[in-house]
Amino acid sequence: MATRIVIFEDNDRVRNSLVTLLGNNKENTVCGSYPDVMNVSQVIRDEKPQVVILDIDMPQKDGISVIPVIKEIDPEISIVMYTQFEDDEKLFKSLCAGADGYVLKKTTPVKLQDAIEEVRKGGAPLSPAVARKVLFSFRDQSTAARDKYDLTEREIEVLELLTKGYSVKLIASELNIAYDTCRSHLRNIYRKLHVNCGKEAIAKVLAEKIVF
Known part of the structure; x- marks a missing residue:
C-alpha cells in the first residue's frame, strides 16, 4: 500500500x-x-x-x-x-x-x-551535516557527564557494555579482564554515580547521556 x-x-x-x-x-x-x-x-x-x-x-x-x-x-x-x-x-x-x-x-x-x-x-x-551536529552535541554532553563523575576510560567501557545488557561475566570476557576486576570496576562506578545497583546505573547513564 x-x-x-x-x-x-x-x-x-x-x-x-x-x-x-x-x-x-x-x-x-x-x-x-x-x-x-x-x-x-x-x-x-x-x-x-x-x-x-x-x-x-x-x-x-x-x-x-x-x-x-x-x-x-x-x-x-x-x-x-x-x-x-x-x-x-x-x-x-x-x-x-x-x-x-x-x-x-x-x-x-x-x-x-x-x-x-x-x-x-x-x-x-x-542530512549528513545535521547528523554531525547531533553526534557532536551528544559527545559534548557525554564528555561533561563523564567529567562530572570522574569516570575512567575503563569504567566507561564497562558502562557501555552494561547498558547493552551484558552480565558481569560477559563484560569481563569482552574486555579481557578478570571477573573480580570487573566487579571492582562496577563497585567504583556505582559509588561515583551514587547508585546501588546495575539497573540504577543504567537509568542514570541513559538519562544523563553518559555514554552514547
Whole structure:
C-alpha cells in the first residue's frame, strides 16, 4: 500500500516540485500540499497521512510549533522536517518537539524520498551535516557527564557494555579482564554515580547521556 503524504511548504515552486517528485513514485500518494500550517489539525484529520513533510519558516505560524499538534492527533504519523535551516537551535527544537527526521533542502531531492522510506521503517533520517551536529552535541554532553563523575576510560567501557545488557561475566570476557576486576570496576562506578545497583546505573547513564 502506498504511503500517504501531506506536504506543508510555503514556497510554491518547491511545493509543486515536491508534489511532482514524490507523486511520481508508485510507493507514495501525495494526498495534500499546503502553503501554511494554519489549518493543520483539520488537514491531518481529513487526509490521514502517514508521513508529513514540514517546512520550518512559514507565514503566520512556523512548522516547529505544529509538531506536537500533529503528534497529538496521531502519534504514529512520521514528521520529516524539510528546511534550509541547519542551525542548532531549530534542529534541536524540531527533534525535541517530536520530529522524526531532518533533511536539508540543499541535499538532493532523492534524499527526501530516502528519508520517507527510512521513517516508515522506524528510522530517524538526518542530512549528513545535521547528523554531525547531533553526534557532536551528544559527545559534548557525554564528555561533561563523564567529567562530572570522574569516570575512567575503563569504567566507561564497562558502562557501555552494561547498558547493552551484558552480565558481569560477559563484560569481563569482552574486555579481557578478570571477573573480580570487573566487579571492582562496577563497585567504583556505582559509588561515583551514587547508585546501588546495575539497573540504577543504567537509568542514570541513559538519562544523563553518559555514554552514547
